[in-house]
Amino acid sequence: MLTLPVLVGVLLLAGGWSLADAKAPETTQELQKAKTYTVTSPPVAPLNIEMPQLPDLSGYTAAAVQAKIVRKPGGRVTVRRMLQQNALKDFIGGDNRMAEWVKRQRGIPQAIFIEGGYVNLSQLVSQLPKQFFRSSAPGVYLARLPIVVAAGATLHIDKQTEELRLSQERGAFLVNDGQLFVTDSKITAWREADNGPATFRKASEFRPFLLAWGGTETYIVNSTLTSFGYQTSKSYGVSISQYTPNMHKRMQRAKPSGWLIDSDFVDMYYGFYCYEARDVVIKGNTYRDNVVYGIDPHDRSHGLIIADNSVYGTQKKHGIIISREVNDSWIFNNRVYDNKLSGLVIDRNSVNNLIAFNEIYRNYSDGITVYESPDNLLWGNRIIGNRRHGIRVRNSVNIRMYENLSISNGLTGIYGHIKDLSDTDRNIALDPFDTEVSMQVVGGRLAGNGSGPLSIDSPLSVELYRVDLLAPTKSTGISFSGVLGERQEEILDLLVRQQKAVLIDPVERQAELQD
Template identity: 45%
Template structure:
């Protein structure tokens, strides 16, 4: 979805003119030059606010994501009796990624033999089916009615399905158990957890490099979770992050020809996962009305070309290291709305690395250690009706991102600015500028909403390509000097406030035309 057509032509002209002059990266791998003269002169225009008004976005209907529809998806899968075997891990596509390099030693050491796995080869199996067909208590043990402990990895083959309904599957940390799906996985009113046998208790987080069981749904897989609890999963190893939905590598998929993985996660709890959710090249995933508690690195973390996601109605709290909701790496055309993200180690919601065409609406983001919402090198996104309250840094940060639309947002009591447009030179970082090119530019349109009692002021921006304002309520400045604009806004502060408040008109700030001396 492209929001640029909603801007007045003069804004687009200003954007195009400055793009030509700004030295934006051309994708060649060379970072854009960090040129943003502090003495750039700006002019502003006063015009009708009608040019900036737009309709509230229509959000996706969530009623179709229900327990009944999950049952319908299950009925569509082959229902022949499940066939379960113990086989060597080598050569099973869903397991190959975990045997690369030094990782293979992990399972040799934990299993005391050539690595093996429980393989659901075909049909539809329950945990009881798996337990009975394996018939080996050293491999899979029934601890109590409906409670099973697996001591080997479990692989679901293409076309096969594992259904956990009202049961608990514990995955042994000591023995290197995990669950990987190349087919269908349904967790309905059940529990999936990492288990530490030595302590006869959950595999609570100890260190990022320390193995913990995990779930990964690969390319072509379907993953459905409803009314369930998932806990104590994941560590810092590729695709072993906790709960992941990821495509096979480019080389592997050239052979396997798997479609993008997909799934629904609904009305469930995710506790003490390294990443509460991670995706790579997933499509049409729905993450709705879940509770993410005490994730380690990130809470909800869609990555790398995942498309058309719906992240709605979730509560994400207590992420230890980074962000509550973190969208990164050209995650486009997605919807993030109605979530509560609070008390996280850094920001509440972040869109990064050229994630564009997304709608972020009606979220309540509070008490985070970083920004409320951050847009990092991610142009052409719409933020509508979000409430950013008591975050330690900015309510909204727009960094190196252009054509950003900020409508009807409320930023209160944040530690620096209500809204901050930032230019930041990333040339001294390890960023791959061929893969993650960006423009050293910022531009945004701010319409409606309230910016109140933010410690450094309501609004500031480093040298913007353009900055358009209309109908923004600014109250209770955080300084004794009253409302103070910093950056490019400061020199025209009186005139801008007069136009916004007294004339009730829109204002567009843009660089003054450069005069040729020839």
């Protein structure tokens, strides 16, 4: 085992490390000057927690989905106007949206409605005029109107369907207001002029999409969905969303749910989006080459399982992001890489989530980013070769990081900081925040990161225990710059030589705790 002087010599030769390598804003510098920090060794027992238990995924299978399908009674199919239909109000409100369908359908907008029971596509094609829905080859169908699955009805796009094509030119899309099953099949947003997928060209251009409303269940299994979505509310790609507040107040629908398992989502505007959903399972999928996000659960969704997915090639933003009170969820065993910004983001007061055993690498910003989201646990993640920080924590307290590997990232292995967001375009009433950061780092390894293993900007508290802190690539020498610079020898002595836990916190906070 290396002694403290030998370890320091190795770090000096290899490049040293810093607890505050990033320049702080003026307000932060003033806070730093006002605080006096102490370094102590707390009891280790509270830090030795059990590995968290992950949800059992064995029940989320294709067979389990098939068992949920009720095929009787048979449903009926009608075509009628889109006006005055609850499931379509979001898509015909206002002159612009109404004009979209008038232009594409060349008349008063209509939609296909499935009501009363079970329908598959072979039944659908037999009951509709060919100008609205037709088969161009065995198992290949083209929809030239929106399709609405009404409350109490079931649409099954099954393995007899080689491909369902939704016409971009004629404004087709899918709305689930009942139950939707897509099993062993393919759905493609279709550009008739090109006789091929409606590949992304610009954010404002309509592309077909799939939306499931409040009170619904949606199951997508062993299937491929391609080229959905554009930049308009509820039209992002594949979405599971509660009704808008005014509609929900009147309809009182339960939160929607669903399973998306072992499927491919390609060239979507958002690979997945949800709003006020519950217990959604996103398991074993591939999200590749999507435009803005791969997976994006949003406002007040909870109990989500996001596991065993591959998310890569997102062109504009993050691979996976949960944002605005997405709580009590599990994100584990995912591979997230080569995305334009961060690999995985926890954002806007999303709390009590477990982020575990993910492989997050080669993303163009941070590996894992935690913004204004306290009380989250990161366990056993492998965060390697991201261009900025391995793990970045901003304005978030009680972030517990156990057994993570943060290696060869461009800046810092773990970077914690505060930032005043009052002068940004953030809605403070909707998304409040505190300029405080605190964390526990237990076990794991921080090695070969460009600016050092660990940087903390004006922390409320930091606890370190059993952490391998190895050298960065920059040759700046060993240094705890900033408020902790004068205590670096004590920190290294406790953590490395004595192998004890280290607690770094302000004197002011200790006084508050004693009071």
